[in-house]
Structure formats: C-alpha cells, structure tokens
Amino acid sequence: MADARSATGPSVHHRSDAVDRSDTVDRSDTVAGRVDARARLAGLQLDLARALMAGGQAPAGFDAARLSAAALSLYRKRSRTVAAAWPGLAAALNTEFRARFDAYAAVVPLPGDGGPLADGRAFARWLAANGTLPAAGRREALAVDARFTTGRHGLTARRWPAARAAWLAQSRELVWAVWVPHVGLRWGRLHLGRWRLTS
C-alpha cells in the first residue's frame, strides 16, 4: 500500500511548498496519468469501505481500533437516520428496532439513491419478508411508495401522479396515499363503517 514515489520532502507547513511540485512529474496533465491515479485510488477506497461497512478486515497500515470506532459510528448513523426518517416504524418496533435493524443491515447494503428514506424502505421490505411489518411501517411505506419508485439503487422521485393503498387488518381500515407533483402528498383512511379524511 505504501507509495514508492512518496514525498516531496518533509511534512509541509508552508502553503507554497505544497503547490510547488517541480520535482515531481505533473501526472494530472495526462489522461493516462489520471486514469492510473483513479485506478489506484479506487482499490484503496473499496478496501476501506468494505472494512467499515461490511465488517471486512482493516487494510494494512490502519489503526484497527480507530477503524473499529469509525465503523461503529457509521453503523449508528445508519440506524439513527433510518429511525428519524421512519419515526412511526421505529416507534412501533420500539425495543425490537435495534435487533431487527442489526439483522437487516448485516445483509442489505446502504442504497445509493435516497439516503435514510431509501434505507428505511428497504428495511420495511425486509421486515415484511422476514417477519412482520408493523402497521405504522406499512403506512409510512405507502407515503414513500406514492412519491418514489424503488429501483436497483434505491428510491427515485416519481414524475407522474401515483396512488398506493393498503388494507390494515388489525385496525380494519383501508389506508391510501396519493401524490401529485408540485402539489404534494394527500392521504386518507377508511375505517370500516366511517369515513375520515386526513391530509
């Protein structure tokens, strides 16, 4: 991992020294040079990302304890931001949230598009497939599904109006969400025997 080309000198503190690289080849001016630099960087970064996100081994030369602290911090952030983006689901799972999310996060990587909202949608999908998705989670999923399509990389905002509905057996109600671009989300519930419109 150590780069044999190495330093332009001792650790620099003076601004102008960092800019003056006359003693090294200016590789960025060549496309080939930049492609090489990208390839080298890609390998290094993938190794680190795997170590932090997928429980992979710390690459050579890193302080393992520091990486461990960083990995924990990243995991907590993932968990915390999903709970914040899906408060109904988090509240419904209550003390079960941590264990369920741990199990999910161990097998499903963070989606590329849509951040914690997309991560939570994937978590809700995993819960439905691996046990129970609480009613609060189903309601929140409706709202997300009305506004977004789910693709391979995560959530993509819909360009056209969409509606989603679900029957919640436990509370005996039909819940729906309608989304119209530039207008927003509207949703309602039909309880057996009674209309209620919520926006």
Next chain:
Amino acid sequence: MSTGGRPRLGLGIGWRPELALAIERRGDLGFVEVMAESLAADDPLPAPIVALRSRGVTVIPHGVTLSLGSAEPPDPRRLAALADLALRLDAPLVSEHIAFVRAGGLETGHLLPVPRTWDSVDVLVANIQAAKAALPVPLALENIAALFEWPAADMDEAAFLTAVLERADVALLLDIENVYANARNLGFDALAFLDAIPLDRLAYVHVAGGAVEDGLYHDTHAHGVPPAVFELLAALAQRTDVPGAMLERDGHFPPDAAVYNELDAIAAALARGASRRTSRDDGYG
C-alpha cells in the same frame, strides 16, 4: 459588499425543519444553509425557505453525496440537481466536501477521508473541475473530521487541503470544529493548521459541537459547541476577515434560547478575533 469577490454572508445557521421557527424568529441572520439532498427537484421549496428568501436571507445549498474524493468522476445527475437548486435558491455559491462517500458501488452514508497522496490531489482536482463546469455559481469545499488516518501519507492535512484548493481554484468552507476534532484525535496543532491553509479562499465557516466517547472526540452536531471551538473561531477571525459563519445542529435539538445563545457566541468570537487583528497586508504565499 464582498471580500475578494466572495459575498459577505454574515451570521448563519444550518436550516433544519426542527429549527424552522427559531430561525424564522431570529432577526439578524444573513444566511442559512440547506442540505441539498433534502430538497427534491420536483417538490416546491419549503415555505419557510421561500419566506427567508423574500426577507433577503441568502440560502446556500450544501451537498453531501457528490463524493468528489471518489475515484469515479462525479455523477452528472447529482451535479445537475445541485446546479438546479442553486438557481432556484438564487444562491451565490454552493458547497460540498473534500471526502468520498462511495467506492465501487458501495455506499458508506458518511463522509470519509481521502488518502493524503498526490494521486488523491490529481483525482480530486479533476473531479472538482468537472463539478465547476456543471455549476452556475462558485463552489466552496469543506474539510471533514476523521477518527482515523490513512497510512503512507505524502503530506499533512493542511498541505493536502491547500494543494487541492489551490490547484482546483475553489473556495474554502472551513469547518472549525472539524479542525478542532482532527487536531485532537490525530495529534496536530490547530493554530499551525490555520496558519498553513489559504485563508484568502475562505467563503464561510461551520461551527458545531460534539462529544467525547472512549477518549475520542466525535463530531456529532448534536451537542453544544465546546468553548475551545469558539476560541479557535476567534483565532481564525484574528487571522482573516470571515465573510460568514454558521451554527450546525443536526440532532438533540435544544430549546430556541440555547440555539440563540450559540449564535450569539459565534458573533462574539468573531468580534473578539477581529478586534485582535492588526491591520496588515496578507503576508502569506
């Protein structure tokens, strides 16, 4: 009135829905910063943001997902979204980070440090140039906090930041708490760091709080700003004119009064530093 072509922003804060009322009621804010990814292209701007704009408050979009430090070039769709947002907000600049968030299709959900090598400088500069070409307004880049360091660095953090900013010719969003965090966790002198970076490129400043856990300082944005960070802010203001400085708070939101106190403390630290600054020509470089 601008400082070397950069707008005078004044006192600011990171806009969050939880702080919307407190922000609306604060009369002396010159700018707010919004998380670019929270404002979808097809949705109308949140009413509070529109209200701030109509009051003359500057709104700056701040991205976290461009991943300019990745080996891959920035995604044109993400660049287009940021550009579009800048126009919709009539923003004088946009900001992002010197960091990577994804590698080989694996998302990390967090800003990670790039190796401090000339390879990284080359790649970052190329990525930044691609970003600049796609953006309608100037770009400012933020230094991040990291709990760990890459092995085999070619240079220290100040030199790396300087190399990237100078070669890419972009402005600096200096996160003063990240300087404090890294100096503390990675063992360098924060004041020497300030002396070694191109402060003439300063666009604005982030001020935030964190907490210590297991001997490491974590940049949580969910705790009060430590006194040492305010002192570092004063030291910065002693060294250079600061066009704008803002409070960042992302969680464990305190009562409005506590937020206002921290904004007041930012203003006080800037004033304290400025009063110590002697008139002189910029002696750097």
